[in-house]
Amino acid sequence: MLLRRSMIKMLIGLVLLANATNLFVFSAGGLTPASPALIDDGSRVQADSVADPLPHALVLTAIVIGFGVLAFAVALVSRLNSVIGSDDVEQVTEAEG
Amino acid sequence: MSLLVTLPVLIPLSAFAISLLMWRRPVVQRFVSLASAVLGLASAVSLLVHVESDGIQSVNVGGWPAPYGIALVSDLLSATMLILAAAVFLAGVVYSTATIDSSREAKGYYVLLNSLMLGVNGAFLAGDMFNLFVWFELMLISSFVLMAIGAERQQLEGAIKYVALNLVASALFLTSVGLLYGLAGTLNMADLSVKLSDSGYGGEQTVVAMLLMISFGVKAGAFPLFFWLPASYHTPPVVLTAIFSGLLTKVGVYALIRVFTLVFVNDAGFLRDVILAVAALTMVTGVLGALAQTEMRRLLSFHIISQIGYLLMGLGLFTVTSLAGAIFFMVHVVFAKASLFLVAGVVQRLRGTYDLPRLGGLYRSHPALSVVFLVPALSLAGLPPFSGFFAKVALVKAGLEIDSYAVVAVALVVSVLTLMSMTKIWTEAFWKTGPGEAKPDADFGGSELLLLGLPVIALAAMSVLAGIAAEPVFTLANDAAEQLLNREEYITAVLGEDR
Numbered sequence: 108m109l110l111r112r113s114m115i116k117m118l119i120g121l122v123l124l125a126n127a128t129n130l131f132v133f134s135a136g137g138l139t140p141a142s143p144a145l146i147d148d149g150s151r152v153q154a155d156s157v158a159d160p161l162p163h164a165l166v167l168t169a170i171v172i173g174f175g176v177l178a179f180a181v182a183l184v185s186r187l188n189s190v191i192g193s194d195d196v197e198q199v200t201e202a203e204g
Numbered sequence: 205m206s207l208l209v210t211l212p213v214l215i216p217l218s219a220f221a222i223s224l225l226m227w228r229r230p231v232v233q234r235f236v237s238l239a240s241a242v243l244g245l246a247s248a249v250s251l252l253v254h255v256e257s258d259g260i261q262s263v264n265v266g267g268w269p270a271p272y273g274i275a276l277v278s279d280l281l282s283a284t285m286l287i288l289a290a291a292v293f294l295a296g297v298v299y300s301t302a303t304i305d306s307s308r309e310a311k312g313y314y315v316l317l318n319s320l321m322l323g324v325n326g327a328f329l330a331g332d333m334f335n336l337f338v339w340f341e342l343m344l345i346s347s348f349v350l351m352a353i354g355a356e357r358q359q360l361e362g363a364i365k366y367v368a369l370n371l372v373a374s375a376l377f378l379t380s381v382g383l384l385y386g387l388a389g390t391l392n393m394a395d396l397s398v399k400l401s402d403s404g405y406g407g408e409q410t411v412v413a414m415l416l417m418i419s420f421g422v423k424a425g426a427f428p429l430f431f432w433l434p435a436s437y438h439t440p441p442v443v444l445t446a447i448f449s450g451l452l453t454k455v456g457v458y459a460l461i462r463v464f465t466l467v468f469v470n471d472a473g474f475l476r477d478v479i480l481a482v483a484a485l486t487m488v489t490g491v492l493g494a495l496a497q498t499e500m501r502r503l504l505s506f507h508i509i510s511q512i513g514y515l516l517m518g519l520g521l522f523t524v525t526s527l528a529g530a531i532f533f534m535v536h537v538v539f540a541k542a543s544l545f546l547v548a549g550v551v552q553r554l555r556g557t558y559d560l561p562r563l564g565g566l567y568r569s570h571p572a573l574s575v576v577f578l579v580p581a582l583s584l585a586g587l588p589p590f591s592g593f594f595a596k597v598a599l600v601k602a603g604l605e606i607d608s609y610a611v612v613a614v615a616l617v618v619s620v621l622t623l624m625s626m627t628k629i630w631t632e633a634f635w636k637t638g639p640g641e642a643k644p645d646a647d648f649g650g651s652e653l654l655l656l657g658l659p660v661i662a663l664a665a666m667s668v669l670a671g672i673a674a675e676p677v678f679t680l681a682n683d684a685a686e687q688l689l690n691r692e693e694y695i696t697a698v699l700g701e702d703r
Contacts, residue, residue, distance in 0.1 A: 109372065114364065121371050128375045132382030162385065165334055169378055172341045176374075179348055180367050186352075187360045199361045 114184045114194040121180060125173040129166050136162025206263040208254050209278050211247040212286050212325040215240050220318040230309035234301050237314045241294035244321065248290045252283035256680075260687070260697035262331065270698050271392035275331030277698055280684035281531060282328040285458055288538045289324050291666065292450035293317075295659035299443045299546055302655035303553070308354050308441070316353070317447075320346035324451045328458060331698060332392040333381050336459060340377065340423070344370055347452060351440050362436030369432040373422035380415040387412065394698035396467045397691055406470065413468040413475055417460065417482075424456025426516060427486040430509045434493060437508070438501035438558075442549035445501060449508050450542040454534060457515045461530070464519060465688040472522070480520035484611050487513030487618040494625045500548040500558040500633070503625060504541070507584065510618060511537045514599060517611055521602050527685035529598030532678055535670050536591035540580040543663035547577045550656055551633060560632035567634040574634045579664045581630065583671065585623035591670035594678065 108120030136159060144160040146153050188194050219240030223233040255261055255278055265274045278286075297317065304313055323343025330336040348370075352363040385391055387408055388399040400409055422429040433453070437445050460479075468475060490510025497503035515537070518530020550573060551566065552558050567574045583590030596619060603612035670677050687693060 109368075117368060121368065124372065124375045128378045128382075131379055132385070135382035135386035137386060162382075165381070165385070168334075168338065172338065176341065176345055176348075176367075176371060179345060180371065183348075183352055183360065183363055183367060186355060187364055190355075190357050190360055199364060 112196050114187065114196055117196065118177070118180060118184055122177055125177065129169050129173070132169065133162055133166050136165070206261075208247065208251045209261045209263045209276050209329065210265070212244060212251065212290075212329060213276070213322065215244050215247060216318045216322040216325060220315060220322055223315045223318060224312075227312065227315070228310075230306065230314065233309070233314035234297075237297045237317055238294075238301075240318060240321070241290065241297045244325075245287070245290040245294055248283065248286035251278055252280070252287060255280055255283045256683070260694055262698045269700075270331065271390050271395035274335055275392060275394075275698055276329040277331040277394075277694070278329055279687050279694060279697075280680065281458070281461065281688060284531065284535070284680065284684060285328045285454070286325060288454070288535060289321070289328070289451055292447060292538060292542045292663075293321050295542060295546070295663050296443055296447040296450075298655055299446070299549070299659045302652050303443055303549065304441060305354075311353050313350070313353060316346045316350050320350065320447075320451070322346075324455055327455050331394070333384060333396070334391045337374075337377055337381055340455070340459075341374060343452065343455065344374065347448060350444055351436060354440070356439075359439045362439035366432050366436040369422060369429075373419045373429075376415055376422075377419040380412045380419065383408070383412045383415070392698065393462070393466050394695040397469070397695055398699075400467060401469055409468060409470055410474065413464070414478075416463055416468075417475075417478070420456050420460045420463070421482065422456075423453070424460060424516075425453045425486075425509050425512050426456075426482050427489050427509075427513070430486070430490070430512075433509060434502060434505045437505040438499065442501060442545055442552065445505070446542045446545035446549070449505075449545060450538045453508060453512055454538060457512060457519075457534070460516070461519050461527070461688070465522075465527070466691055466694060469691070476520050476522050479516055480608065480611050483513045483516035483520050484614040485513075486510070486516060487614055491618045491621040491625065495621065495628075498560045498632075500551065500560065500629060501545070503560075503629065504544055504548060507622065507625070508541060510622065511541065511584070513618070514596070514615065517615060518599055518602070520611070521599075521606060521608060523602050523606060524682065524685045524689060525598060525605060526602030527688055528678065528681040529595060529602055531681040531684050532591075532598055532670075532674075533595035535677060535681070536583065536595045536667065539663050539667040539670065540584045540592060543580045543660055543667060544577070544584070546656075546660045546663065547573065547580075550660060553656070560629065563633040564636045565634075568637075576660055576664050577634065578630065580667050581626040582623075583667050585626050586619045587623070589671050591667050591674065591677075594671060594674040598678065598681075 108116050111117055139158050141156045141158045144157040191198050219236050223236045226232040260279045262275055262277045264270055320343055323339050326339035327336055330339055348367050351366055352359055388396055390396055425433045487510050490506050494503050494506035514533050515530050518526045555563055583592040586592040586596040600612050
């Protein structure tokens with residue numbers, strides 16, 4: 108999708124890539140079927156094995172960043188579309204000179 | 205003195221917040237940015253002095269000990285980079301006050317400049333990979349908007365290429381962060397350094413290292429990943445090009461140096477060969493691209509790429525001398541490049557064009573401007589007694605010491621070609637009698653002359669100064685390089701003695 112001539116499709120490609128990356132970080136961090144990383148009332152350490160919360164935190168941050176950046180990219184493509192009158196990447200290259 | 209390490213982040217953050225609150229008052233934003241730039245430079249200098257006397261400084265933000273908390277680390281290299289960034293930022297802000305039109309100011313130009321600076325400074329201080337990613341993104345989104353602000357057709361076209369390629373690079377970066385966490389279970393760079401060099405992971409490490417090299421390579425503008433740079437850098441107002449050239453690609457190079465001296469030290473022979481090959485190709489393609497250009501900003505943009513090659517060469521040779529050469533070269537190229545772009549801006553202000561064939565005769569009408577151009581131009585080409593000469597001597601010497609004749613030969617040839625293309629600008633814009641003679645030059649007001657001239661002259665003077673005072677600058681670069689190669693010092697500073 109990233110390599111398509113249409114800029115809208117390129118955007119869809121970027122969205123897919125960003126989400127795929129997030130899922131990848133999630134799974135590379137190790138998916139464990141354990142309890143959430145919460146400590147019971149009254150005790151100072153967690154009772155039994157817990158899932159690693161760090162990949163969650165990383166992915167959450169990455170999702171927020173990715174959302175912001177993609178929102179900008181959508182606005183940029185929309186503006187470019189109204190200036191050039193086309194969403195064809197070729198038009199952009201031709202106008203470069 | 206933990207405050208000194210956090211100040212380079214705190215100052216632009218406060219300036220960003222204040223100018224955001226003053227959204228409708230660009231004049232206030234100007235002064236806030238100016239104050240932020242001056243304070244930033246002062247804090248960076250005092251940080252360098254502090255690091256030089258007391259060793260590497262590390263601060264655990266929020267009080268959680270490393271490797272669990274977020275660490276901000278400053279060694280000599282990061283402190284030096286902070287100073288360079290602050291100096292270019294200061295010059296850029298002064299130049300902006302005279303050249304940025306009110307419609308751009310009303311759309312938050314100064315707000316974004318401060319958030320850009322926040323991202324850049326954060327990246328220089330980041331002690332773990334994920335924070336490096338976050339600072340990179342902050343820097344990128346600010347530069348995206350700055351690139352597109354004003355929404356001229358050319359700018360939008362440059363911005364779309366810049367955005368698309370950098371987003372792909374960021375995705376690769378995040379992927380390698382995920383892989384690193386999966387491999388080592390930590391993202392703190394000092395901790396990674398310990399875990400990866402103890403572990404038996406060979407092939408996996410190389411894969412992650414290559415992914416990071418691609419991702420940082422895009423941001424640094426290395427061969428063959430630099431195509432976004434000449435396609436976009438000439439489109440925004442020239443002061444932004446100067447700031448970007450001084451900050452953005454250099455953050456990419458900094459990240460490469462940091463990661464390949466600290467984290468990936470196993471299987472280093474292969475990685476260094478790759479870096480050297482990339483360095484040579486970057487130098488050559490950059491300078492050849494520049495030779496074909498006749499528009500000043502485009503020509504200079506290609507030179508950014510060519511100079512990145514020299515920096516990578518220093519990293520690839522991987523000796524104390526070569527890394528010191530790379531750091532010296534960084535000092536030189538940041539000042540020389542930024543001042544060349546700003547001079548190009550003054551030329552455009554005078555004659556209304558960047559096109560070399562339509563320029564000419566500037567030496568006769570503006571001899572002072574010509575000198576200010578000539579100094580960084582000759583420095584970039586590596587002529588003594590300017591800073592570029594000493595930087596290249598160090599790199600060449602380092603290459604000869606370990607018998608890497610091929611890359612040294614490339615570096616020398618590229619140097620000659622750089623001189624050729626600088627001569628081209630000189631003869632076309634300054635020397636020949638131009639067609640522009642008929643039309644009188646635009647007039648400057650006194651204050652505008654001051655605001656344009658001051659940053660240009662200051663940057664060119666820094667470039668000369670780094671050449672005249674080569675000895676102390678090189679000593680600093682040498683200390684920084686020794687610190688880079690002595691990983692123990694960094695690891696102890698972050699993780700403590702009893703790890």
